[in-house]
Amino acid sequence: MSAAAAPPAPRCVLMTADTVGGVWHYALELARGLTGRGIVVALATMGRPPTPDQRAAARAVDGLVLEVSGYALEWMRDPWADVEAAGDWLLRLEKRYRPQIVHLNGYAHATLPFAAPVLVVAHSCVRTWFQAVKGAEPGDEWIRYRAEVTAGLRAADLVVAPTMSFLADMATLYGPFGEARTIRNGRDAADYDPTRPKAPQVLAAGRAWDEAKKLRVLQSAGLRGPWPIRIAGDAHGPEGRAQPVPGTEPLGLLGPDRLREEMARSAVFAAPALYEPFGLGVLEAALSGCALVLSDIRTFRELWDGAAAFCPPDDSEAWAAALADLAADDARRKRLAAAALERAQRYSAEAMVRGYADAYADLLTGAVAPPPVAAQPSPTTEVPL
Template sequence: MAWPDGVAGLHVLMTADAVGGVWQYALDLSDGLRAHDVSTTIAVLGPPPSADQQAAAQASGATLVMTGLSLDWTAQSPHEVEEAGEAIARLAADLRPDLVHLNAPALAARANFDIPVVAVCHSCVATWWQAVKGGSLPEEFVWRTELVKRGYASAGRLLAPTLAFAHATAKAYELSQVPSVVRNGRRPAPVSASGPNGDFVFTAGRLWDEGKNFAGVDRLASRLAIPVLAAGSVQGPNGAKAQAAHARVLGQLSDMEVARHLSGKPIFISLARYEPFGLAVLEAAQMGCALILSDIPTFRELWKDAALFVDPDDESAVIEATERLVRDPETRRVLGSAARARADAYTIEAMSAGVLSAYRSLLEPKPSRSPLEGAAA
């Protein structure tokens, strides 16, 4: 990457939490940026990362700062979020990075940053509510949405992981410009030992999140002859909780443990009603798993012709698609190969290049206008 004069050795202050997919995004991006001589300090909000997560952060080259600040989506008042944003601004003033990368744009609602800010639209309660519930926002979501809207307005650049979600965000917040698309990327995890036999269905993610529709996967498990395994927590930091009556819940697994299960090439399923990207789907595709995905715009955009798409509310269609792959190993193999080929486009290198381009657009000096240009304007 050719940087403007004085930008080599860029230092980025990035925010993240250790609860969901943003954590993996932050570490992967830190790893990718390191190849371009960019160092990353991650300010961790919410619960502290586990020992495994901290080890992964160290391997990515990121420096962690545990802030103990409230997460925007679990905060009890606007004041908590605004205070967290101001604390991040003070941290930026102390560390003096070249740029701030907010993975929680609401943090910019009131904070005064004196350096460029890039914000990423990973997800938000407004678009979540529209996809999962519909209708008017509840009062507790109204103020959260207002903070996000103010944060979007304060950022120098907005990024989104898919075009479908970029348009959904622009519509929800009445943005004058659609966020730029930089798709997420992952590096396939090395597998040191073979996983279980692939005659099972696998899903992974925040099982407690109603938008992931784990309830639909659990009902599927009651009607299949093969087991359904689910990796992830059934209880969220916001008090949300999922019940499992039929699927076998494995709990929160490390990246290596998830990769070991995926190495057996099970049928991977996601019946999510809301998924701005879906890192777990990408991880399964990288391992050559056949994909059964809910028919939502983001999944269609990312995995067209490389997955079976189903209406998440049509249980008969979900059962039929799953049983088809159980009975037909050749179709399963072809779908798995197609998913793996499509996954080759979603790399850490491509993600890092896109993010670096956004950084550079804010950091490079703007050309000055000559007096003659001003007179002609």
């Protein structure tokens, strides 16, 4: 009996990314896995140019080609001339690299006439952010954005999100769109050390002023709790003024190596976010052997239920009590850390790469139905709320 034929794989993938936040780390991790399978990845960046450290990290991935631009991203202020110019640039890159798959980590460019099948990954969006953080829709200045995102999602050959909860939110706001699936983000456990002795401290990560990260809910715990709370992330607001969380120790913006060091040392990791479509930082903390205390939001429940302690995101007293309880209860803290580490094995880099390889194969074989043309609105059409 002959062996089953291997599923088809692209020779080259054209992938987009921005260089701020989790999408860059996701793209680099995925590219590392894809190039390990012999697939060339042309990574086209927009927004802020990569830092020297980011460029070095990209160079370390054999088979990754970095293409850099400074075009504004679709969620920035008045970006549409840049978005159009970036589209022309991406079409030129497609002609140069001749990829078999176009993998967009954004929305608007999915309406372009690419020759290759288009996969769109929903990492976050302005409307879901506003609904989670403000409890309302964004204002009229976001009408064009809403229309562009809707058009992109409906034009995509396949839509992917890292959690079922977030995929459902996107479908509710922007659907109906065509084929969709969940592929969890992943990290390589070998990059993290869960065996280090733990210091009696709590670590959190994010911009101190960011409403979505909700780090100020940790103020009571920081002022009255038995353990110091250290916050990795920029404490300076958009206007440049320092806005640290009172009672906590600001560490500033840390590079990947330093952040891994802090996670390896910290007994507890706290994530009080109101909005988090996945949460790579939580996964990295779990792989580092931290006990997790998370906000009780749908995505965190989906990923970490039974492997973390949960608190209402707005209840500062509940956070102070939960962190104090873990500081006083070594056995429970160690049980939670072990449960988080075990759960984190589900969200491996290899599982993520395998999921995308399967998705690419389905696109190449036609197992994914094309999007219905009638479901694609004009990018300038106002979408009803």
